[in-house]
Amino acid sequence: MRDDPTHLAEQFSQVLRHLVFLLRRSAAGQPLTSQQYGVLGSLQHGPRRMTELAEEHAVQLPTMTVQVNRLEDAGLVTRGLDPADARVRTVELTAEGRQRLEAVRTVRIARLTVELAALTEDERATLAAALPVLEKLGRS
Amino acid sequence: MRDDPTHLAEQFSQVLRHLVFLLRRSAAGQPLTSQQYGVLGSLQHGPRRMTELAEEHAVQLPTMTVQVNRLEDAGLVTRGLDPADARVRTVELTAEGRQRLEAVRTVRIARLTVELAALTEDERATLAAALPVLEKLGRS
DNA sequence: GAACTAACTTAGCATGCCTAATATTTCCGG
């Protein structure tokens, strides 16, 4: 009677909308925008170059430049040079940046945890089972 | 060994990030931003007042004013008056707006359908089972 | 009918994203 993947897509589209609002709320009122949070997260395991950051966040290089400028102004990251290639600028967390990242992450995870704790055990299991599928989506 | 809802929250947080990118791609290059698309969608079943729209989209009234201004300039909606209360402005789809909405929706659904069609039958079933749970999240 | 509340709009500002143009630096072919 109905085309299955298309029908699923319609429902999924609704749910995505809902999740966007959920995310917005879980990020509200924090001392970092989600973009800034994301960039800091990318720096967690050490310095990165601008190009890497831009690609990882699926934005153009100039966008990342501005983003990093703000983080630098806020004292959360520092720019450095790559000794091997003078064209490359590296970006690195400051101590304050690392601290801020951890604090914001803690709050975000806590808020999500509250939402998830309101579910039943079964629902959490269903959700957990779907996560790998969601992760796979769009990687094709 | 580990706190279950918190652990799930961490994984879920990652997946949400991924989905944001997916959404961004499914909206790319269309003749409506996702916000504009969302507002048009709210008008599908008839005129609405500004306050309703702002609440539904979780933005402040001035933000919605600007949004509707743009849609009006583009000829996709018209503003009207509520005969019962001269303070309220109503917003309604034009024929062109309705047409545009349908066109964009078709493309978006089609793109999502492609992604979903790339999954196995089992994966789609797993995803479908999780949709009600996702929908429930944040409604508590 | 004066004061309060409600519904919107205007104005001004920050953020996020883009493209085009500009430096620099590196790489590579001849």
Added chain:
DNA sequence: CCGGAAATATTAGGCATGCTAAGTTAGTTC
């Protein structure tokens, strides 16, 4: 080894989206 192409970043300018504060007009209340 040198001149042009490619790579890495930044600056500049533009648009969309969001916010708060302040102003306008209309209804409500006492």
